[in-house]
Amino acid sequence: MTTRIVIIGGGYVGLYAALRLQQKLRTGEAQVTVVNPENFMVYRPLLPEVASGTLEPRHAVVPLRAVLRRSRFVAGSLTSLDTEGKVATVAPEAGPELTLDYDELVLGTGALAKLLPIPGLAECGIGFNSLAEAVHLRDHVLRQLEIASATTDPELRRCALTFVFVGGGYTGVEALAELQDMATDVLAGYPELEASELRWILVEALPRILNTVSDELAEDAVCELRGRGIDVRVNTQLESAEDGVLTLSDGQEFRASTLVWVAGTKPTPLVKDLDLPVDDRGRIVVDETMRVQGRDGLWAAGDCAAVPDLVNGGVCPPTAQYAVRQGRQLGDNLAERVRGGTPVPFRYRSRGEFVTLGKNKAVGEVLGRRVAGAAAWAARRAYYATQIPTFNRTVRVLGDWLVGMPFGHDVVNLDSREQPRDAFRQAAGGRT
Template identity: 75%
Template sequence: MTTRILIAGGGYVGLYTALRLQRRLRRGEAEVTVVNPENYMVYRPLLPEVASGTLEPRHAVVPLRAVLRGSRFIAGRLTGIDTERKVASVAPTAGPWLELDYDELVIGLGATSKLAPVPGLAETGIGFNSLAEAAHLRDHVLRQLEIASATTDTELRKRALTFVFVGGGYTGVEAIAELQDMAIDVLAGYPELDAGEMRWVLVEAMDRILTTVSRELADRAMTELTGRGIDIRLGTQLESVEEGELRLSDGSKFFADTLVWVAGTRPQTVVGELGLPVDGRGRLVVDQAMRVEGHPGIWAAGDCAGVPDPETGRVSPPTAQHAVRQAEQLGDNLVATLRGEWPRPFRYRSRGEFVTLGKNKAVGEAFGREFDGALAWTLRRGYYATQIPTWNRTIRVLGDWLVGMPFGHDVVNFGSREEPRGAFEEAAGRSRVG
């Protein structure tokens, strides 16, 4: 009987595992099914550039149906598993719930924002973990510039031009850098505003930003950001945000209409509801070959799993580089298991790190060398353009970048897409009145 492989999640782990299986499986050797709520995978390293408008949102995603033609795709969410019957419960986007039989199950459900118990955060904060959030944040920043340029109220203007990001990891640093760069660039279209009126604040609880890269690289990024006027508060936490007033643990308080929460992630809630072993951070406990402890036939990788690094003894960092390599090794391990061979442990040493800080601005280290400025920016873009699956997407991303290089950022705010029926409903209301 043909082996049934079910992959829950269509992010890095799901996509790259399925791609590996498509390349390595013999005809009829296994049936692969991928379940994911959206029919695309978001290439997360490109989200900061989606937020700054230097990349078209559609080009930062990979259409799953188009690239996984050798697999069955179901738009839906994993809701539970019966490990004894080897059946997974799935809630599809539409229609009745499904029960899918499996012989091998891969869990790559990724992570979601990890919110702290800060009063007002859930009602006020903006996340930065999805394509929709990145596009929304760009529109939001441009809308704040419109508000500030149109008002004569000094306090309202100051509040609109204050942008606070909580979390100094990769996402927080790249997001604040790209958006501040965009905001300054578009000010030529706002003669009523001055760059000195804008206030950009990065709040980080640790004693340094970018804790997953070398201190030297983190220090260079911090020097660049502070040199551009970004206020970095180290060893500081957000204590509350109520009625627009932010209070920080260093005693400062001020009003702001923009609060971006990028202070870490956690596994999806369903991961802890599957009846599988998890660690103190809610990640699935797996061995070096990415097999879930005590459950033969179930595998996990990426942000929802604590994949051990045999060289350091610690859990592999939650980076795109590691997730992709874990997925490829997981795919090889599945093929090996099907053919009666032993799976291999995951081993990977980072090839380097790059941090984008805006247009023509970045810092990085690779091949034992350090880079900054336009060279680091170019190397980073070249790397990610070649890593995104399919030449179709690579060409689209490169096209966006090449077309945008000679020009400034676009000031168009598509905030109306958040209420696409607004104009129609307004017209309908007028018709009823008439």
């Protein structure tokens, strides 16, 4: 009898588990179904470079249908799960709900931005957890440069040129550094502006930024950022953002047109509704093989799960490195289940870390050795070029990087794509 495997989520866990199953299983051994709202996977380590315009947005995604040719793909979202009857209910983009019977089911639903109840945050903040947000942020920063260069109002100018990022993890540091590098690079096209007028602020509640890397690597990043005039504030929290006026816990208060919230993530709300065992952070509790405790045929990994870290202790950090390896191990474990074998515990030791800080700027640690500058930047790019799935995407990413190296950043602001029907509505409104 063919084993029915359903994978919920097309991110790192879902994609790499499905790819592994395609490699390991023979035709007819299992029927694999992947469910995801979009028909692509976002390769998140490349989002900061999408935001700075270094990469074409479409090149930072992997088309699921193209790479999972031996799997069924359903564009939809999980709405309910009957773990006793082993039935998953999925809502497609349109039409009635679908019911998917399964023998083995993987939950890789990822995470969303974790917002705190800060006055004004929901109204003024910008997230950085998706391709659309990365593209929007680039257009937004360029729009602020245009506003500042055209206005005669000094307060509006200061507000437009103040960029605040809350959250000093990988995402916050890399996004801020890439965008600051881009803004500085394009200033030659804005003779009305001075580099000293641009104010970049990184706010972190913990005693240091980049809390998941070594103290030495974090310090290298801080030195690079502060050397470029970026205001790095640790042990500081955002207390209010009402009406665009930001109030920090250190007593400072100022206006800013750009507030980027990258202060952590939380599992998708669906996890709470599935009646599964969760830890104090809302992550699904799994054993070392990534099986959900007390649920036969149910597995979870990635940001939505508390996967034990057998190497360093505690729980695996929510990074791409770990999620990719968890997905591959899940694929191996599912293949073992199909063939009556024994799943293997997940065990991974990181070989290094890289933090990109702009063009020719990065810091890293490889096999215990610290690297910085252009060498770290080139090593990081070489690593991710080989890691992004499919030769097609590798070539496209390398092409973007090679073409962009001798040239500066593009200053074209395409924010009109956020309201693509505006021109049509204006034309319709002007009919005589």
